[in-house]
Amino acid sequence: MNSLNRNFKKFFLIGFVLFCFSSIFSKNVFFQWRELDASSYFEENGSTYIDLEVIAKHANRSIEVFNSTLIYIRGEKWNVFIFPQNSLAILNSSESLSFYPNDLKIKNGKIFLTSELMAKVMNLELISNDMSIYLNIPLARVTSITTIIQKTDARIIIELSSTPEEIGVYPLVNRSGYLLKIRGAEVADSYIYEEYKNKISFIKAYHYSPTEVWIQIKLNNTAELNEIFEDNRIILDLTFEENISLPVLVLDPGHGGIDSGAVGPTKLFEKDITLAVAKKVQELLNPYSINVYLTRTSDVYVDLHDRAMFSNEKGADLFISLHMNDYPSDKTVSGSEVYYFDFSENAYARRIAYRENLDMNVDKNIIQTWVSDKGNSLKQSENFAKILGSYINGNGIRFRGVYKDEFAVLAYTRCPAVLFEMEFISNPEVEKKFSSEQYINTFAEIIKNAVIEYFNLK
Numbered sequence: 001m002n003s004l005n006r007n008f009k010k011f012f013l014i015g016f017v018l019f020c021f022s023s024i025f026s027k028n029v030f031f032q033w034r035e036l037d038a039s040s041y042f043e044e045n046g047s048t049y050i051d052l053e054v055i056a057k058h059a060n061r062s063i064e065v066f067n068s069t070l071i072y073i074r075g076e077k078w079n080v081f082i083f084p085q086n087s088l089a090i091l092n093s094s095e096s097l098s099f100y101p102n103d104l105k106i107k108n109g110k111i112f113l114t115s116e117l118m119a120k121v122m123n124l125e126l127i128s129n130d131m132s133i134y135l136n137i138p139l140a141r142v143t144s145i146t147t148i149i150q151k152t153d154a155r156i157i158i159e160l161s162s163t164p165e166e167i168g169v170y171p172l173v174n175r176s177g178y179l180l181k182i183r184g185a186e187v188a189d190s191y192i193y194e195e196y197k198n199k200i201s202f203i204k205a206y207h208y209s210p211t212e213v214w215i216q217i218k219l220n221n222t223a224e225l226n227e228i229f230e231d232n233r234i235i236l237d238l239t240f241e242e243n244i245s246l247p248v249l250v251l252d253p254g255h256g257g258i259d260s261g262a263v264g265p266t267k268l269f270e271k272d273i274t275l276a277v278a279k280k281v282q283e284l285l286n287p288y289s290i291n292v293y294l295t296r297t298s299d300v301y302v303d304l305h306d307r308a309m310f311s312n313e314k315g316a317d318l319f320i321s322l323h324m325n326d327y328p329s330d331k332t333v334s335g336s337e338v339y340y341f342d343f344s345e346n347a348y349a350r351r352i353a354y355r356e357n358l359d360m361n362v363d364k365n366i367i368q369t370w371v372s373d374k375g376n377s378l379k380q381s382e383n384f385a386k387i388l389g390s391y392i393n394g395n396g397i398r399f400r401g402v403y404k405d406e407f408a409v410l411a412y413t414r415c416p417a418v419l420f421e422m423e424f425i426s427n428p429e430v431e432k433k434f435s436s437e438q439y440i441n442t443f444a445e446i447i448k449n450a451v452i453e454y455f456n457l458k
């Protein structure tokens with residue numbers, strides 16, 4: 001073995017050991033909790049230097065360099081001039097910041113700053129430990145939501161700890177109210193919920209993602225909105241329309257036309273029972289302050305998806321689908337069951353995307369509004385299901401319980417929705433009571449009373 005070869009091996013070995021040390025001691029750098037490529041930073045004299053251009057790109061800011069005498073960082077609400085030769089930076093034309101000459105290094109034409117200086121000139125939050133450096137866009141904290149409600153108008157004031165990245169206001173689909181999407185924000189205690197039972201029904205602020213807050217404002221009356229964005233404050237002025245909008249109930253008589261549904265022992269059809277009950281409910285609710293619509297008023301076939309869309313177009317506040325249960329193998333089985341939608345956020349988003357022909361990425365906002373509406377309607381759906389159950393019990397009919405299932409009509413309705421399996425048509429006693437119209441009236445009465453209680457109708 002010649003000496004050159006030996007020396008090469010020695011150097012190689014030392015180099016390898018040094019490499020191992022450096023990779024043990026160099027920290028990993030993250031932006032917004034995502035790890036950056038190792039080529040965008042290096043360690044020197046105990047400091048971590050990070051590529052300014054890489055961070056600027058991630059933080060949505062542009063950089064202009066003038067002969068290495070001036071670096072200009074430009075963001076929507078953030079401007080910085082760095083004078084490398086003077087080791088000085090001017091933040092937002094107001095604050096000057098001196099740094100050590102060693103805090104800024106130029107390597108291969110690229111500008112590198114220490115993590116500390118980077119955090120200051122980019123206005124980022126710096127979290128550092130022995131292993132890692134995290135640079136994050138600081139989140140604006142929603143500190144309070146206050147409302148001033150007057151006769152014809154209301155003001156909602158949302159206070160934030162700083163200016164968030166982006167604010168979007170969208171009307172709720174098919175119901176009175178608005179959805180605010182605040183990017184680069186967080187909510188104290190991760191959740192705010194206020195109920196008003198007035199012109200405003202409720203205001204709910206919650207995390208849509210770790211860095212995005214959604215505020216849902218559900219109104220009982222329709223209102224015009226005027227929004228004012230100040231630095232740390234969002235003001236929403238609502239002007240309510242004179243006439244109070246009546247609650248909307250959509251009754252969905254199951255089956256119809258060629259689809260007769262279940263058939264009783266003496267050939268009574270489910271489709272005829274459901275239509276008769278729906279019409280009776282509409283008649284019984286006539287004297288009350290509520291608008292009642294039926295998805296079909298005659299013996300016709302209506303597609304399940306169309307039934308749900310009819311309800312959405314009417315801006316329904318409650319949807320009740322009427323059905324008859326069937327258990328021919330044991331004709332003694334009887335009783336009522338109420339169902340509401342079995343919801344899982346991801347599965348639901350995929351289902352809506354597929355059914356509505358939407359793209360999971362391009363139409364993200366539309367899909368998210370669907371998911372949010374459905375998720376929020378579940379508590380009310382369950383609430384109504386329980387009210388309905390309480391009136392069934394009072395009529396000597398066995399209440400078999402409230403269940404969750406993925407019925408299509410319950411999936412595509414945006415409002416609280418239940419599917420009511422009134423009784424078992426396979427039971428001859430039950431069929432007889434429906435034939436004689438006794439049960440048509442009994443069940444219409446049960447539904448009417450539950451609706452009156454649910455909407456607190458006068």
Ligand SMILES: [Zn+2]
Nearest residue numbers: 254261323324
């Ligand atoms: Zn049915």
